Amino acid sequence: MSPISRRGFLGATAAAGAGLVVGFYLPHKSSFGSPFGDSNTIFSPNAYLKITPDGKIIVVVARSEMGQGVRTALPMILAEELEADWKQVSFEQAGASTLYGDQTTGGSASVRTTWDPMRKAGAAAREMLISAAALEWGIPRSACKAENGSVWKAGTSTGLTYGALANRAATLPIPSDPPLKQAKDYKIVGKPIPRLDTPAKVTGNAVFGIDFRLPDMKHAVMARSPVIGGKVASFNDQESKKISGVSFVGKVGDSAVAVVADSVWGAMEGRRVLNVTWDDGPNKDLNSAAIFDGLKNSASGKAVTLYSVGDTTKVSGRHVEAAYQLPFMAHAPMEPGNSTAHFQGDKCEIWSPTQVPQDCRDSAAQALGLDPDQVKVNITLLGGGFGRRLEHDYAVEAALVSKAINGPVQVLWTREDDMRFSSYRPASYHKLSAALDGQGWPIAFTHRIVAPSISGQKGFPIEGGIDPDLKDEAPLIYSLPNASLEYVMTETPVPLGWMRSVYALQVGFASECFIDELAAAAGKDPLEYRLHLLAKDEDIKYFDATWHTARMRGVLQLAAAKAGWGKPLPAGHFQGIACFGCFSSYMAEVVQISMENGKPRVHRVVGAVDCGQVVNSNILEQQLQGGVIFALTNALRAQITIDKGRVVQGNFGDYAPIRMGEAPSVEAYFVTSTEAPTGVGEPSVPPLAPALCNAMYAATKKRVRALPILA
């Protein structure tokens, strides 16, 4: 992800008569904090605002819609500053281009990294439209007011619409530092505005990757090595070619055989009877038990320090320790993997439900032997992402199969393919210890995280032995006199990927279960214990971020109050609580359960978030509810196990997501704030599992120290 340099961050790129087009630059997580880069080189926008002469306001952005509402939330931010009439605003999906800056969608970053540039672009266009009206009327700018999609002569009902002003505005200079609105004056931001993409999603008209069609397009499925890292030794396609509609069977890369047919069913039938001999390679004896033994043994190995305060080695007190363990997990988005590609000699076009259009473009180009600018990637709707579509594998496969058959093709992964050939949340092992003083308060706290590195496995640079994702996802937000957070990086042949909340799930689970254990050891209420450790207003510096104990205290108090913490519960009901900060947001959850036949039944989850300024309270509630349900599956049942080098789980029978009957009611609350917005897609995931396990302790006095709970 190379940094894009630019002269400024706004620029007009209008063609005469086409209306007003303002190009601007949206940074992603990798350039978060220094979004404006080198000030001496060429302006290279990756987003556009278009105002057409007929009054349409179009926000063009290459961020992928995977359910999180970017197609609504991002235009809202811009429309607010523009003083637009929301009814005229629409979103247009941009695809990958070599001209654009980073277009990755992930890290709960779409709003938090676009907040400033989106506002400035809208404000700049607003100022230009006001200037255009002032010139049109021959009056000072101060006598003009922008409101509801028009500029008005102040105090009158005489106005000119933005569409009518667009061409003239396009001839004016772009203000570099337009004034921004005060939060108290917001009319669009913060409101529960209905999502723009909802109607198409209830009629079946929404086009996901799997729904994309080209004329004469074939369908393909792949036979892949069942053993991780295995290769094709040989294959016999005699039976496959007898299946009606099968037109091609061939090796693609070292590790897969493609079966191409007129329909998905034909391709699946062709694969069913395909005879492949595999070279299993070095991992044929790999199994989960050995992987966990390896993690546990590595706990005594060399660690790097992520965070340190005081000196935990020089403290004596009552010693408490515990170890926790989490399995590999799979994203399992509802839309299985797929991409469509059309290779035509010196160019290739791809349609993909992807979070990383540029990575798809570059990787496909490399695989095809083309230059990146000979590959065009279009982003379809994503049927869930959760991080799975941060991989480029589907797109590259489609490109290679298209090249092999010299025609358009859609490669589809079946559910079993998705489950068995995924990139998994890393398994991890956690060793925690603490020293308590006479009152039971922790005077030393150590958390050693043992896990393989996602970025390390993918070959990204690892500075100082620290996986870069841990810098955004593992803060220890308590006032502790002596504390140490350590990381031991391990290796695994099991493919790893970023899954919703990434390492925050593992770190939050271990940390928040252990805090609960300390509260129990001290004989104190778990909420009071946490609040005591957050009582002092403290800024906690963790890598580049500063976390505030006051904000964590705020979400804990809000969640506890809304959940009725400490108040009488129905007979047999128990509550657990946990809090965690990640992706710059603070989240607390209270889980209410009863135990039925030794298993927890979750009745109610109350969550409270502090994510700064809320952009759309409707989408926020969706994201918090969705994160909690996703996390409940993770906590109860989600585990990918390895046996003889193969992923054991294959479909929703043995990797069983939460269904309606198990889904608790989820109440979502937020702290009112005018701080800059922070992530909401992922922060609701980490507190759920520890709050649930802490509730189980309240019910049973037994600790759950390994996920999944129902293993």
Add this chain to the structure above:
Amino acid sequence: MADITLKINGADRKVNVSPETPLLWVLRDTLQMTGTKFGCGIGSCGACTVHLEGSAVRSCLTPASDAAGKNITTIEGLAASGLHPVQQAWIAEEVPQCGYCQTGQIMSAVALLAKNPQPSEDQISQGMSGNICRCGTYDRIRRAIHRAAGASTKQGAQ
């Protein structure tokens, strides 16, 4: 291969497919009706739900030959014109997130309400148990079903 006539959304559609081809793939690949989704292929997730003679079935497990001659309804034909009341309820409650499973959820909800116009909470849980949503929209699905049930009561009273 066999010539099969499928009665889909009130219209006869002639297709030439292997008789065992699941209805899902006939809809999606032969007839280009992509509102019905593939999720698991084993009848576990409900993304492929359609109605056969008014009952919700998993089209990924329904051979085309079994559906021949029967009334098949898909999301595309749920309402004769405009939106079905259940689709309207889905919009009013802003149910979808990614939206991929929602057409299947809606087909299950319509079938549930046809059999039981005023379902209890438990009956909703039971009736919708065959549909998985990874975005976790269950709270809002429940609200939308109650909303649609209320709407049908009002219509019934008129």
